[in-house]
Amino acid sequence: MMRFHQIILITCFSIKLLLAFTDPSVINPQLTKRFEYKLSFKGPHLAFKDGTVPFWTHGGSTIASDDQVRVTPSIRSQNGWIWSKNSMTADNWLLDVKLRVTGRGRVGADGMAIWFTEKQGVEGPVFGANDHWNGLGVFLDSFDNDALQNNPIIAVMVNDGTKSYDHQHDGSGQIQGSCIRDFRNKPLPIRLKIEYINKGLTIYLNNGISQDDNAFEFCTRIDGIQLPKTGYLGVSAATGGLADDHDVLELLTHTYWDKQVMAENQGATDEQAKKYQEEYEKYEQELKKQQAEYQKDHPDQTTPINEQAIYESEYDREFRTILEGQDQIRLSLGAIDRKMAELLGRVERLALTSNQQQISGQAQGASAIPTDIARIQDINRVINSNSDMTRTIQSFAQVLTDMQQKVNNLQSNINIQRPMGGAQQIANSNVDNTVLNEVRETVRMIKSETNTLIQKSSQEIKCSPSTTKTDSSCVGSFTFFLAIIVQLGIIIGYLTFKTRQEQISRKYL
Numbered sequence: 167m168m169r170f171h172q173i174i175l176i177t178c179f180s181i182k183l184l185l186a187f188t189d190p191s192v193i194n195p196q197l198t199k200r201f202e203y204k205l206s207f208k209g210p211h212l213a214f215k216d217g218t219v220p221f222w223t224h225g226g227s228t229i230a231s232d233d234q235v236r237v238t239p240s241i242r243s244q245n246g247w248i249w250s251k252n253s254m255t256a257d258n259w260l261l262d263v264k265l266r267v268t269g270r271g272r273v274g275a276d277g278m279a280i281w282f283t284e285k286q287g288v289e290g291p292v293f294g295a296n297d298h299w300n301g302l303g304v305f306l307d308s309f310d311n312d313a314l315q316n317n318p319i320i321a322v323m324v325n326d327g328t329k330s331y332d333h334q335h336d337g338s339g340q341i342q343g344s345c346i347r348d349f350r351n352k353p354l355p356i357r358l359k360i361e362y363i364n365k366g367l368t369i370y371l372n373n374g375i376s377q378d379d380n381a382f383e384f385c386t387r388i389d390g391i392q393l394p395k396t397g398y399l400g401v402s403a404a405t406g407g408l409a410d411d412h413d414v415l416e417l418l419t420h421t422y423w424d425k426q427v428m429a430e431n432q433g434a435t436d437e438q439a440k441k442y443q444e445e446y447e448k449y450e451q452e453l454k455k456q457q458a459e460y461q462k463d464h465p466d467q468t469t470p471i472n473e474q475a476i477y478e479s480e481y482d483r484e485f486r487t488i489l490e491g492q493d494q495i496r497l498s499l500g501a502i503d504r505k506m507a508e509l510l511g512r513v514e515r516l517a518l519t520s521n522q523q524q525i526s527g528q529a530q531g532a533s534a535i536p537t538d539i540a541r542i543q544d545i546n547r548v549i550n551s552n553s554d555m556t557r558t559i560q561s562f563a564q565v566l567t568d569m570q571q572k573v574n575n576l577q578s579n580i581n582i583q584r585p586m587g588g589a590q591q592i593a594n595s596n597v598d599n600t601v602l603n604e605v606r607e608t609v610r611m612i613k614s615e616t617n618t619l620i621q622k623s624s625q626e627i628k629c630s631p632s633t634t635k636t637d638s639s640c641v642g643s644f645t646f647f648l649a650i651i652v653q654l655g656i657i658i659g660y661l662t663f664k665t666r667q668e669q670i671s672r673k674y675l
């Protein structure tokens with residue numbers, strides 16, 4: 167007898183072990199397990215501050231908090247739902263759902279459903295979701311509608327979209343598998359494992375009493391069911407005349423993949439990537455070859471035509487006009503210099519003649535001496551003034567030559583900058599235009615003043631040594647030249663400063 171009891175116990179234990187949940191990847195080493203984070207949620211930090219759940223969408227009475235999704239509160243006639251935004255495409259998968267159904271009454275209602283359907287569900291009469299679904303529904307049916315004393319029940323119903331759930335009879339005659347378990351008001355959350363492997367669906371339950379997280383018991387199994395190839399996951403719940411809190415604390419999704427198939431897919435992916443890389447390299451070589459051939463056939467067009475380098479712009483034209491005007495000024499000053507030298511020679515000859523006349527006059531009488539002395543003083547003053555004027559004009563010519571060089575440098579700098587193009591050139595061009603206008607205005611002023619100087623110089627030549635008013639005229643010209651030199655100094659200083667600034671700015675380009 168003892169041996170018979172032992173055999174019975176061992177047999178029961180073996181059956182229990184066989185029916186207990188074991189991960190499919192452990193049973194079948196050929197399978198590899200992958201966690202699908204976009205098809206899962208769990209606390210803490212389950213929801214964002216705005217109440218949305220990452221990768222999920224919810225509605226109706228559902229409220230997501232930091233550590234759970236309350237699909238319905240314990241208020242009458244509520245419907246709530248939460249659906250994955252992403253679909254799942256896998257032949258083998260496992261859902262691990264931790265939930266809690268609690269209510270004050272000895273009897274609760276209506277219940278909760280876990281879905282894998284072809285489309286995202288909407289609010290409806292089947293535990294808060296729509297009827298005529300295409301896919302799987304796992305129901306936690308709390309309320310015994312048909313009064314058969316078989317609720318709460320965990321029931322499985324696969325629908326192809328044609329069947330309407332028979333709510334009044336708790337889907338009896340429609341459900342393909344079930345187990346009667348009281349899942350309400352447990353001290354711990356209950357857990358469901360819904361496993362779909364090789365078209366067989368198995369449901370395991372942790373009853374929410376055991377502290378052991380792995381203490382799952384077998385609920386039901388249905389073989390040979392056809393679920394959609396791709397579907398969305400969801401949870402819904404409803405309350406009726408009676409009401410329970412329906413809370414989901416975790417929904418974790420794993421998919422299982424055949425290692426050999428994955429390796430082949432990976433190999434195919436690698437092969438495809440290699441093929442694309444080879445195509446790209448081939449195309450690149452072909453492009454280089456075509457470029458080389460084109461350059462060989464069209465040597466004149468190897469570099470693009472720079473229209474700006476060929477055609478004179480308005481800017482260049484103004485610059486050229488200023489340079490030409492400046493060159494004319496330099497030539498005029500040279501002519502003035504020569505005329506002044508000529509004048510100086512004539513005055514020196516005149517002074518020599520006067521001295522000779524003075525010597526002969528002294529011989530004639532002493533009465534003429536005061537007049538002659540005055541004339542000699544005047545003549546010396548004129549000679550000194552003219553000598554100063556000549557030196558001033560020479561330095562004036564030198565200054566203008568320097569100025570021309572500075573302007574040439576400025577132009578060459580602009581020509582260097584021009585190929586850079588862009589907005590900076592436009593900005594510099596505006597600044598340079600201002601400088602050019604200033605230079606042009608100054609040169610025009612110098613030109614007119616030089617003409618005045620030439621006229622005055624002619625009057626200077628006419629100055630009679632006997633006229634004492636000449637003094638003021640000669641001194642006025644000298645002052646005038648000094649003023650011009652000061653102006654030129656300011657302009658050259660400004661141009662030098664600007665050229666340096668441009669050189670510094672080019673260093674940072």
Ligand SMILES: [Ca+2]
Nearest residue numbers: 307309311336
């Ligand atoms: Ca029911």
Ligand SMILES: [Ca+2]
Nearest residue numbers: 310311312336
């Ligand atoms: Ca029932």
